[in-house]
Amino acid sequence: MGSDGRLHEKGDGMARSAPTRWNPTTVVMDAADEEIGLATRDDIAGMLDLQEQNLPDRGGDLSVALSLEWFETAIVDMPVIVARKNGRVIGYLVSSTFAALAHLDIIKAMMRAYRGSGEAYVYGPVCVARNERGRGLAGRLFTALRRELPQREGIAFIRRDNALSLRAHARMGMCEVGEFTHKGVPHAVLAYTG
Numbered sequence: 001m002g003s004d005g006r007l008h009e010k011g012d013g014m015a016r017s018a019p020t021r022w023n024p025t026t027v028v029m030d031a032a033d034e035e036i037g038l039a040t041r042d043d044i045a046g047m048l049d050l051q052e053q054n055l056p057d058r059g060g061d062l063s064v065a066l067s068l069e070w071f072e073t074a075i076v077d078m079p080v081i082v083a084r085k086n087g088r089v090i091g092y093l094v095s096s097t098f099a100a101l102a103h104l105d106i107i108k109a110m111m112r113a114y115r116g117s118g119e120a121y122v123y124g125p126v127c128v129a130r131n132e133r134g135r136g137l138a139g140r141l142f143t144a145l146r147r148e149l150p151q152r153e154g155i156a157f158i159r160r161d162n163a164l165s166l167r168a169h170a171r172m173g174m175c176e177v178g179e180f181t182h183k184g185v186p187h188a189v190l191a192y193t194g
């Protein structure tokens with residue numbers, strides 16, 4: 001992390017060209033009193049709560065647990081999209097630089113499988129509250145993210161056994177570009193251009 005508190009591309013053998021700064025625009029859409037926009041500090045507790053409910057020890061499918069401090073930096077570094085309903089976080093989609101996640105072995109494994117273009121970023125984690133699933137919210141979060149990062153390549157990884165997520169992301173137009181196995185679990189790598 002740099003002295004200005006932002007995450008910078010660096011080190012770990014994974015140096016990439018400096019990304020173009022993203023251009024934040026207001027993203028608010030209404031569908032069934034749901035509001036979608038850029039996450040603020042006020043959303044972090046709700047995102048952490050949702051994350052907690054979807055980690056493997058609670059029977060969830062999220063592969064990575066991110067900390068409060070990580071989210072604090074992430075929301076100013078790259079777009080993190082959040083969906084709120086009645087003041088509650090019902091879904092979120094993180095985008096981040098590779099450097100921000102370079103401490104994770106699973107990201108290193110993904111990068112060995114597929115590195116993408118110079119300005120590529122990591123798509124995910126994405127998480128939708130259980131009682132909000134099946135009505136396309138993940139797709140609407142994705143639409144909002146693409147609006148924030150036009151022309152940039154996004155790269156995601158999904159466990160092969162998460163068929164539901166693979167289907168949902170194929171429906172969004174993501175294409176499989178590689179695969180890797182991490183801790184014995186096969187994963188697909190998917191990519192798209194914003």
Ligand SMILES: CC(C)(COP(=O)(O)OP(=O)(O)OC[C@H]1O[C@@H](n2cnc3c(N)ncnc32)[C@H](O)[C@@H]1OP(=O)(O)O)[C@@H](O)C(=O)NCCC(=O)NCCS
Pocket residue numbers: 054060061062063124126127128129130131132133134135136137138139157158159162164165167168
């Ligand atoms: C994967 C995930 C983000 C999809 O979000 P979503 O907004 O429900 O996506 P969609 O509305 O497109 O629905 C995706 C599929 O889930 C099904 N589904 C899952 N739970 C459902 C529920 N409670 N009600 C209705 N449909 C449900 C849908 O029918 C759909 O199946 P289909 O592809 O056969 O049509 C969400 O299920 C989730 O947050 N899962 C837990 C965390 C996770 O796995 N993240 C992704 C890791 S790569």
